[in-house]
Amino acid sequence: MNLSPQQQDALTELINIAFSRTAAALSEMTNLRVLLDVPRITLCPIAELAKQLDGFVVGEVATVHQIFTGPVSGDALLMLNYEGALMLSDMLTGGRVPSPRLDASDREVLTEVGNILLNACLGMFGNLLKVHVTFSVPRLQLAEIHALLNSLMIGSDELRHALVVYTNFRMRDNAVTGYLVIVLGVASLDWLLTALDQLGA
Amino acid sequence: MHILVVDDSAFARLRIRRLLTMAGHTVSEASNGHQALQLAAENRFDAVTLDLLMPEMDGMELLGRMRAAHPQLPMIVVSADIQEETQRQxxxxxxxxxxxxxxxxxALLNVLTSLPGRGVEEFVWTLLQQDAFTEMMNEAMGQAANALASLLERRVLLTAPKTEIMPVAMLHEFLERRLSGVSACIREHFLGEITGNAAxxxxxxxxxxxxHAVLDQTEVPGLSEIERATLAEIGNVVLNAAIARLGDQLHVRLTMGLPTVNTNQAVMPLTNLLRAGPTTMNHAIVLLSRLAVGEVHLIVYLIILLPETDIRRLLASLEA
Structure with a gap:
């Protein structure tokens, strides 16, 4: 299953709006200009997700994970490699002595940033597609990629796909790359793509 | 003001605390619903901010329990969930x-200053401003009437003889004093250099x-598709004319959203609907208008919600 150019265009537009709102929130938090770059989006079967992220994911991944349920259900994830997670937390909290490990405060920061970004993206979908989804409380997980993917329970009995959004946080000449991943079963994905087609019709 | 901030995220609480203390407010914190209820029972707060997604007791449950125990306490939801349906709920x-x-x-600070009795500035028109605004809006209503006459193939007159500005927190009371209920509300969101709601x-x-006058038919109960579409089109014409004129006055280009029609509502849910959206829209302009279609004469209310800064710009432009 591939995204048509129109679907790709509609998704990019929606995510751009959500990213710009999140960037505004992060800028206000830090009093610095935060940029969230124009995303690149791909769609792949979940079995190929680890391969898709190959090279980015080495060792533990810091992931903010939220389950969403409703007419469209699935898992939403903000994935950062460990160094990226540390750097993002340092960038956002500024002035602290950088730590080699994610402490409780770093975890709080990353969880809240993930919560804002994931909700902004899925909320934007919900508003424009006229559906309402319910979110679980966000959780930060530190795990190897395979263990993480095995923990995604929603719709695990059906064929699932992942929308992968390349994400780049930029601030103070620093950049942190991550991935926003939305895992959907085929039924939810079909629903989303049909709604996107109608949006562009 | 003494404000209770409820959020399970320490980082989120810190963010809100900084904002509020810099604005001169005093802040107490609770990391969950149970703690919030206990603190609210033991202290006198002027307002509460609360997150929706929290473990154990979520924000919606807390909202209900807090509202039952403290009916007058202003409660402001601060959430990452931006869905319109979540806001409505x-x-x-x-x-x-x-x-x-x-x-x-x-935007949270704007909400706090717009709470009733919290010293929001009530704008008072000068006679010059009021005259200029009324003339401007009647020009727009005249254009809308012409468009409606062509659409409905009937003689249409539309005038807005009376205008008021008020903090949005007073809108409910204002409408409740005048309306026993609402048969239809056509809403549109507009955005661009300024953002607001019009209805x-x-x-x-x-x-x-x-x-009945324009379609020569009535369907009871509820509205047929064609009746709903007719109301949406009438609302769209009037609201577009008003907002386009407002944009011209402020020299900004505004884009209108699609019209949404709500029917047969009480005033309270209606004012909540009007307020849905950015909370910076903290002031309302209300135009009490007269609409004549053929032999039928009606009263309609045209309401425009704007941020305080844009109301100030508008008032300044009217004196220019």
């Missing part, structure tokens, strides 16, 4: 306002009279 559950965590959190409201019974 929170407002319906008793939230005073909704501030999204994405975007500018300074055309028909008092109870008036939309049915209008539809």
């Amino acid at each position: 929170a407002l319906a559950a008793g939230a005073t306002a909704f501030v999204p965590k994405s975007g500018q959190m300074t 055309l409201i028909f008092p109870a019974g008036h939309a049915e009279i209008l539809l």
